[in-house]
Amino acid sequence: xxxxxxxxxxxxxxxxxxxxxxxxxxxxxxxxxxxxxxxxxxxxxxxxxxxxxxxxxxxxxxxxxxxxxxxxxxxxxxxxxxxxxxxxxxxxxxxxxxxxxxxxxxxxxxxxxxxxxxxxxxxxxxxxxxxxxxxxxxxx
Amino acid sequence: xxxxxxxxxxxxxxxxxxxxxxxxxxxxxxxxxxxxxxxxxxxxxxxxxxxxxxxxxxxxxxxxxxxxxxxxxxxxxxxxxxxxxxxxxxxxxxxxxxxxxxx
Numbered sequence: 001x002x003x004x005x006x007x008x009x010x011x012x013x014x015x016x017x018x019x020x021x022x023x024x025x026x027x028x029x030x031x032x033x034x035x036x037x038x039x040x041x042x043x044x045x046x047x048x049x050x051x052x053x054x055x056x057x058x059x060x061x062x063x064x065x066x067x068x069x070x071x072x073x074x075x076x077x078x079x080x081x082x083x084x085x086x087x088x089x090x091x092x093x094x095x096x097x098x099x100x101x102x103x104x105x106x107x108x109x110x111x112x113x114x115x116x117x118x119x120x121x122x123x124x125x126x127x128x129x130x131x132x133x134x135x136x137x138x139x140x
Numbered sequence: 141x142x143x144x145x146x147x148x149x150x151x152x153x154x155x156x157x158x159x160x161x162x163x164x165x166x167x168x169x170x171x172x173x174x175x176x177x178x179x180x181x182x183x184x185x186x187x188x189x190x191x192x193x194x195x196x197x198x199x200x201x202x203x204x205x206x207x208x209x210x211x212x213x214x215x216x217x218x219x220x221x222x223x224x225x226x227x228x229x230x231x232x233x234x235x236x237x238x239x240x241x242x243x
Contacts, residue, residue, distance in 0.1 A: 016163050016164035016167075017164045019162070019163065019164060020160070020162070020164050023193070027192075040193070040222075040224035041224075043193060044193070044195060044228070047162060047163070047193070047195045048195060048196055051162075051163045051195065051196075051197065055163070098233065098236075098237070099203055099206075099207055099237065100200075100203070101200040101201075101203050101204045101207070102196075102197075102200050104196040104199055104200070104232055105196045107196075107232065108195075108196055108228075108232070111231055
């Protein structure tokens with residue numbers, strides 16, 4: 001059994017291009033350490049949570065925060081912002097209207113994470129993705 | 141430098157982003173795609189061959205293009221999507237509205 005470890009803790013400027021720079025850095029570094037079949041899902045989860053934090057949470061704030069924890073059988077990623085949060089309970093229950101042009105961020109979190117957890121106010125989210133044992137191939 | 145290329149042949153336009161179709165790039169892609177629809181094209185193809193990632197904002201852009209073209213009697217499709225993108229679009233049930241083909 002390996003112990004869980006925080007492998008990244010970072011503040012990110014509350015600007016959309018900063019997400020791209022952050023994810024580009026992750027692709028060349030941390031994400032490359034994870035099984036190839038997991039990288040798209042991990043980046044997608046992070047992007048959705050960061051975009052939500054920047055567009056809906058940060059408001060006038062200059063930064064949001066991200067933390068990535070390596071687990072024995074997957075990854076836990078946490079994103080928080082200094083905003084007032086949002087009604088995540090309602091959003092988690094609502095299915096996106098088929099031809100709606102927005103409203104799929106939470107659906108993606110629920111689909112691609114093994115577990116999603118918000119704090120009471122909704123300005124902190126934890127996404128846990130557990131890897132299929134067959135995809136680890138001893139790389140982790 | 142533009143983050144996309146456009147190839148127009150008669151009433152069909154192929155839009156080829158040079159990178160990811162995500163929240164940061166949609167703000168540039170959306171007005172360009174809207175202008176193409178308003179110019180009277182009947183078909184738009186989004187070529188994802190050079191994109192490594194799409195997200196919910198990118199999916200929203202695709203549905204926006206599909207909605208606009210459908211209303212005008214036109215057609216929208218996606219080509220050269222990666223395996224992961226095809227799976228995401230299938231999971232989000234947008235493939236039932238327009239054609240998505242892989243690489």
